[in-house]
Amino acid sequence: MTTLTRRETLAAGFGAVLLPATLSAQPAPRPAELKIGVTTFLSGPASVFGVPSRRACEMLAEQINAAGGIAGIPMRPIFVDEGPGTDHLVGEIRRLVQSEGVHAIFQSISSGSCLACTPLSRELNKVMLLWDCGTQRIFEENRYDYAFRTQGYGTSEVLAPLLYLLKTKPNIRTLAVVNQDYAWGRDSWELWKTAMDALKPGVRVVAEMFPRFGSTDFSTEITRLLALRPDVIYSTSWGGELVTFIRQATERRLHERTTFVLPVAEASLQILGRSMPEGHIIGTRGDHWNNHPAPANPELFNSFVNAYRQKFNEYPIYPCHHMAQAVWALKAGVEKAVATKGGAWPSDAELAAAFRGLTFPTPTSTITLREDGQGLEDQIVGVSSFNDRFPFAVPKEMMLYPAAQVSAPIGQKSTDWLKTLQPAMIESTGRSI
C-alpha cells in the first residue's frame, strides 16, 4: 500500500468533496433536458407506495420522451429516498436544486416530508409539485408561490367516505377507530370525528385505538372489537398494516359483525386478493379506480393501466396515478409557460405562475390547481365487490364526489369548515355513477 502524504490525502479529500459542485450548471436559457427531482420512499414500510410510483414516473418519462418530450425537451427524473428522515431529505432537496440543477421537484409521500420541504420552494425559488402527501396543513397554514398539490388532500379523502357511509347506512350508532399511530392516522381521525359530529351528532365512539406504526399483530385490537361489536370500524391504515389487519380480522369473522370504512384501501386490494371481504366501504384517495365506469379519456386511461401492467405485471395503485397526475401537470404547466413567453424558456417565477389556476386533464377527469395551490381531485367511493374482470376487490355502487363540494373553501381551515357542515349535505352531495 502506498502511503499518501498529508497534502495528497487532503487534496484527494477535497476533490471528492468538491466534485458534485462542478456538476452544477447555471440554468441555461433553454435546457437540454428537463431535470425533475422526485422524492419518494425507497426504503422502509412506505416503499410499498414509493417504488410503484417511481416505476410509474420512469415509465411515463420514457413515453413522453419517445413522443418528443415536454415542450420539445426530454424529461429526466432524479429520485431521492425519503426514508432516512427530514434532516437528510432537506439536504437532498438543496443538492437537487443547487448541484443537480433540477427545474422542478415532485415532492414527497409523507406529510412530515412535505411540511419540512415545501418552505424550501420559497427559499430556493423552485417549483414544487406535491404529488402524494395529504396533510391539509400545507396550504391552510401558509401561502406558497412555488408549491402546488396536483391531487386531492386529507379533507376530501376523509369526507367523501363519511358522506357515503351516512347515505348508505343512515342508522349507525356506534363506531370504533383503528388508525396507525402517526400524523396521518391522527389527522384523518380528527377530520372524520369533526365532520361526523356535524353531519350526524350522537354517534358514540366506543374505542379509539392507535396501534404503533408498523405493527404486525392486531389480534388484541381485533378481540376487543369483536367484543364491542361497533356498527362501523373506521381505519385509514395502509400498506402491510392494512393487509395484516384485514386478514387477521376476516379470519376471525369481524367483518360479519361490523362495516369497515377504509378510505385508503385501494393500494392494498391487489395484495389482499380474494381475502378482502365484500360489502365494505373503500376509497382510493381520488377517482382513479381500475374499474372506473366512465373515465373522461378511456383511451388514455387504458393505455396507462395496460402499459403499467405489461411492464410490471400488476395493476397500478393510487400512488402511480398520483405520480402520473404530477407528470401531466408538469407537462401542462411547462407548455403553458412556454406558450405564454411565445416559445422562449420561462424563468422559475414564470413557470410557477403558469401553475396557478392551471387545469390539466387526467385520464379520468380534469384537475384544477386552486388559487391557494391545492388541487381539486374528485373522489369516488364504493363498496367492495368481486367481478370476473379483476382477481381482486373493486368498488360497486360507486358515488362520485366533485372535489369542490368536499374541500374546505380557500382561506378556511378544514377543521373549522367541517364543523359548519349541515346534515342536508349527506343527500345533496355526490352522484351515483
Next chain:
Amino acid sequence: MKRYEPILGVLLAAGLVAAAIAAPWLRFVLTIALAKGIAVMGILLLLRAGQVSFGHALYIGFGAYTVAFLAPRVNDGAVLLLAAAAGAGVLGLMVGLFVTRYRQIFFGMLNLAMCMVFYSLLEKLYHITKGSDGIRVEIMPIAGQALDRVTYEWTVFGIALGLAFVLAFLLRLYLASPMGEALAGIKTRETRLEFMGVPARGVLLAAYVISAVVGGIGGALIAMTSRHVTPLLSYWTASGELVFIAILGGAGGVLGPFLGAAAYELVRVYAAASFADAWQMILGAVLLLVILFAPGGLWGMAARAIGGRGR
C-alpha cells in the same frame, strides 16, 4: 500524534469552510455533520469508560424539540442553544442517576429504553408535538441580530464550527484531567478505582451529563439547520448512527467524531445520489470495511498516514 491534533483540527476546519464556500448545498450537509460530530463526542466520552449508549438520540431529539418548542417564545438562536444544552443536562442528570448504576448491556439497553419512550411520547402526544408531521423552525435572530437566510445559514455553520472547536478543546482537557483518566479505570477494573477512593459512579455520572449536554447542543444545531424536527431524530436507529459515527471516526482522539460525522454524511449523500435504493447497504459495507481493515477508524488511518500512533 497528540500534538498534531490541533493542527489537523485547523486543517479539517479549513477544509470544511472551503467546501461550504464552493458548494452551498454542502454547507447544509456539513453543518449537520458538525452537529452530529459534537453529539458524538459524548459517545466518545462514554466509550472511554467502556460503556456504549444505544440511546443518545434521546438528547439529540430533546435538544431539537427544545428549540422547536421555545423558538416562537424566545426567538433567539443563542439563547435557545443554551436552553437546549441546559435542558439536556438536567434530563441527562435525571436519567444518568438511574442508568449509571448499570454497566455494559444493561447500560446500553436502558438508554435505548429511555430513547424509545421519548420517541413514543413524541408520537403519542400528537396535539402538542404534531406527531410524525413534526414542527417547523423558522429562521431566528441570533444574539439579537436579525439575519437573512444565507447569513443565517452561514452563522449557524460558524457557530457549529466554533462550538466544535471549543467543545473539542474542553473535552481534551477533561480527558486529561483525573476525572477523565478515571473513566479508563471504569473500563478496565472498576473495583480498583474504588479501592483508590474514587467513586466510580460519580465519575461515570459526570461523563454522562456532559454527553447529554453535547447531545442537546448537537440536537439544537440540527433543528436550527434543517429547520424541521420530527420524532425520527430519536428513533433507535438514530442512536445506532451516533455509535456508528464514533467508531467510523475512531475513538482515539477528539477529532475522530468530526472525521466520522463528515465521512458518514458525505458517504450517505453520495450513496443516496448514486444508488437511491441501496444507500443503507453501501453505508453498512463502508462501516464493515473500516472495522475489519482499519481498526482505529478514520482517525487511526490518518494517524498512520502521518506516521504517528493512532492511540
Next chain:
Amino acid sequence: MAEWFQDNGLLLGLALLDGLSSAGLIFLVAVGLNLVFGVLRIVNVAHGSLYAIGAYSAASIGIFLASRGLPGWASIPALVLSAALVGAVLGPLIERFLLRRIYAQEEVVQLLVTFALFMILEDVQKLVWGVQPIHHDQAMKLLGTIDIPFGADFIPFTNYQLFVLPGFAVVTLVGLAWFLRRTLTGRVIVAVTTDREAATAMGIDAQRIFLLTFTFGAMLAALGGALSSPTAALVPGVGAQTIVLSFAVVATAGLGQIEGAALTSLMMGLGRSIAVYFEPELEVVVPYIIMVLVLLVRPQGLFGVIETRRV
C-alpha cells in the same frame, strides 16, 4: 377492586388469551438473541434481519408449495423447515466470516459489525423480495377458529394464534432447557456462558461452541419470523421493529437466561394486551416500563447472576 373485577373480569380473560399468543412470539425471537448474547457476548442487531429473512423465506416457500398443489398441512412443517434452512445457511456464514474476526475487539465494535450487517441485510431483503407486502396465511386458515364464550356473546380466536404460537414457544422453552441441562453440548454452552475463561481453560473448544450457538440463535430468529408469517404481511422494515423489543427482553431477563426470557416475554405480552383493553395509548411503552421496574429491583435482570467483581 372486587367491583372492578366484576365489571372487567371477562375482558381481562380475553386480554390474557391475547397476551399469551403475543408472548409466544416475543419469546421465540428474544430467546435466540439471549442465547447468543450469553455465549458470544455480542448484542446481535442483525437478529432482527434474520427474523425478517426467516419470515420472508417461509412465505416464499409456502407460496411455492401451494403453487405446486401440495396439501395444506404441508405448510406447517414448511415453516419450521424454512427457518432451519435460513439459520443453517446464514448462521455459519455470518459467524465464520464476520464475527470470528472480531471476537478479540471491544464490545462496541462487535455490536457495530452486526449493526452494519443489519443495514446491509435490510437492502438485501428489498432486492430479493421487493417492497409490496407479502403474505401466505395457509397455515392460519387451515387450522380454523375456535369460539370462546364471552358472556352471552362469543369471540372467535384463530387456533393458530391461540395454540400453535404459544405451543411452539413452550416446546422451544422445554426443549432448550432439556438441551442445556441434560446434554453434553448443552452443558458446555452453559459453562461458556457462565465463565468463558474457565471453560476454555478446561479444554472446551470455544470456537465450535460459538459457531453452534450462533447458528442455533439464527435458527430461532428465523423460526420466530417464519411462525409470524402466516398472521402478518411482510414489508420492509419489519426486522427493525422486532429487534428493539427483543433487546428489552434480553436485558430484563438476565443474560443468557432462557427461563428469564420466557417470564419476561409473558409479562410483556400480557402487559401490552391488557394496555390495549384499558389504556391503549400506553401499549407501546409498557415493555420499557416493565424493563425499568425489573432492573430497579433486580439490577442483574430477573434471572441474572451477579458476576463476581474482579480486582
